[in-house]
């Protein structure tokens with residue numbers, strides 16, 4: 001599926017190396033999926049703070065995954081971006 005690796009913020013198709021995957025596994029809170037293989041509803045974000053800021057502001061992850069997302073998840077994504 002072509003939309004599978006599209007950033008939720010800028011909507012560009014990116015390669016895995018440039019993306020972070022967030023997955024919502026049924027019954028659990030959304031988590032960062034470093035393997036890119038976890039079963040569940042996934043959403044992707046570019047590894048840059050512009051996309052993260054836009055996604056947080058527009059609630060793109062909430063929309064893509066359904067439900068609310070813990071603020072600490074965004075903080076951890078930011079940590080990965082800033083490494």
Ligand SMILES: [Zn+2]
Pocket residue numbers: 007008009010011012045046051
């Ligand atoms: Zn992006």
